[in-house]
Amino acid sequence: MVENFGGYWPEYQLYTEEYIHGETLTAYLDRNRDDILDDSKVDRWQMRWLHFIWNGIQAYQDFWNRTEFKLSIQPPSPSNLVIPQHDYSTGTRLISISGRKPTESMAEHFLSLYTDYIVRTENKYPGLKN
Amino acid sequence: MAEHFLSLYTDYIVRTEKKYPGLKNMSDWEVIFTATLQAVKVKRGKKILNQLKMDLNQRTLRMKFESMGCTVDRIDRFLDDIEKFGVLTKPVVFASLRFERWLDLNPQATLKARASILQELYQDYDLDSLMEEYPETRVRFFMMTCFKEDNPNLLNEFQSIILSMRDGLLSPWNLQERITQIQTNIILSEEEKFYLARMLFPHVDAADYVELVTTTHGEDNRLNLVFQTEGMDGQIYQIRPPFLPKEIGQFHSLLSESSLSGTFTAQHDFLLLFNSRNRMVGGLYWKNLENNRIHLEWVAIREKYRNISLSNRLMDDFYKRMKHRGVDIITVGFYVEKFFFRQGFEINKQYGGLVKRLK
Numbered sequence: 001m002v003e004n005f006g007g008y009w010p011e012y013q014l015y016t017e018e019y020i021h022g023e024t025l026t027a028y029l030d031r032n033r034d035d036i037l038d039d040s041k042v043d044r045w046q047m048r049w050l051h052f053i054w055n056g057i058q059a060y061q062d063f064w065n066r067t068e069f070k071l072s073i074q075p076p077s078p079s080n081l082v083i084p085q086h087d088y089s090t091g092t093r094l095i096s097i098s099g100r101k102p103t104e105s106m107a108e109h110f111l112s113l114y115t116d117y118i119v120r121t122e123n124k125y126p127g128l129k130n
Numbered sequence: 131m132a133e134h135f136l137s138l139y140t141d142y143i144v145r146t147e148k149k150y151p152g153l154k155n156m157s158d159w160e161v162i163f164t165a166t167l168q169a170v171k172v173k174r175g176k177k178i179l180n181q182l183k184m185d186l187n188q189r190t191l192r193m194k195f196e197s198m199g200c201t202v203d204r205i206d207r208f209l210d211d212i213e214k215f216g217v218l219t220k221p222v223v224f225a226s227l228r229f230e231r232w233l234d235l236n237p238q239a240t241l242k243a244r245a246s247i248l249q250e251l252y253q254d255y256d257l258d259s260l261m262e263e264y265p266e267t268r269v270r271f272f273m274m275t276c277f278k279e280d281n282p283n284l285l286n287e288f289q290s291i292i293l294s295m296r297d298g299l300l301s302p303w304n305l306q307e308r309i310t311q312i313q314t315n316i317i318l319s320e321e322e323k324f325y326l327a328r329m330l331f332p333h334v335d336a337a338d339y340v341e342l343v344t345t346t347h348g349e350d351n352r353l354n355l356v357f358q359t360e361g362m363d364g365q366i367y368q369i370r371p372p373f374l375p376k377e378i379g380q381f382h383s384l385l386s387e388s389s390l391s392g393t394f395t396a397q398h399d400f401l402l403l404f405n406s407r408n409r410m411v412g413g414l415y416w417k418n419l420e421n422n423r424i425h426l427e428w429v430a431i432r433e434k435y436r437n438i439s440l441s442n443r444l445m446d447d448f449y450k451r452m453k454h455r456g457v458d459i460i461t462v463g464f465y466v467e468k469f470f471f472r473q474g475f476e477i478n479k480q481y482g483g484l485v486k487r488l489k
Contacts, residue, residue: 043231047224047227050161050223051220051224053161053165054161054164054165054220055220057138057161057162057165057166058165058166058168058169058220060138061138061165061166061169061170062169062170064134064169064170065169065170065174069131069178072134074137075137075141076137076138076141077141087220087224088221088224088254088255103131103134
């Protein structure tokens, strides 16, 4: 169960929480950290990673498209995605869209969120700082 | 827009790769572009990519993108590829990669084995479901797997087919005419003919022995499939449409020998059965009623060749061909019910006689 979901919807004065069956991409990659570094499994992980990139990017772009290119989820992060492990399976899901932001003022707005994202991710994974 | 794409690349791909070094080198801008096209559909996606190119006129953004390996040239090359070859969708890429991996482990695989895995992958990745949005899917899949080795003439023909399909001038379900031209204009190896038959007729099983034959109908050439089967007597038989008008005459005689009267019209089509000496031993014919409905008139097998399952073989091939044509419903008169009940025909209040739905 994915349990790191929580969204605040100021326009509706609403806070929602949901538990989704599945494992976030971050959790999955964390669980397989040693395996990913195993030289004998490079091919397997290259193919999986291509699958994760493709599905993840498509999910974020799909959201962007649904908002008529007005909003995008920032930052696009693997921790916000549940992607089936096998490339022939379907069912990629975005866990939260609470991070949606207008794309009109993209450059500066995104860059500031980018910073927020880095700080937040580094706090979550302290090893990243090095 | 430029920042949006840059953010996808840096935040999602680069940072995750840094965290997991084993994943490096499998991500690239082309994946982002393709995923975008798949998400927003091709027409809109092309507009977005052109807009992105415009955004890169701004020096700061251009520098940022160039430092990440993305240039205007690269976007142009991608758009050019889309024009020439259509969209390389994710299921096609992964089905092809999986075929490659299997072939690496099994380099001596026979043609039959290769066709079998191709067919399985095609189904597992549900490539048919992509045909409406990406009509080039089947041709692209075959290009990336069994036709990728050589023969530039053949690849040029495929490219031209893809262009026609993307322009809406050619249906992916009706490639027969174009493949006929290929058969006529290009010298093909046996292997290429083998795969071409399977590309054109998806119902053909890997283990089936089939042959593509071009026949002349008036001024037109038409491509026909010859299916080879084995009777219970151990002999080989061929199932095919008539190649010559006299074969229709022979079939009429065969019906008369079986005490059946047949009146053939322009609405009728035929599927005939021949023994190894090319002697007609049976056949069937049907009337085309609507796009998805036909009426089977008569099935006849010469007396000497009965009770060796030839009628079953003929009917099985007939169903496959009709399914490939998009036929859903076959009706037949109310006769030899026992045989047709065994074939899955049934009584239905909407139809006279018996009816079978092809699923």
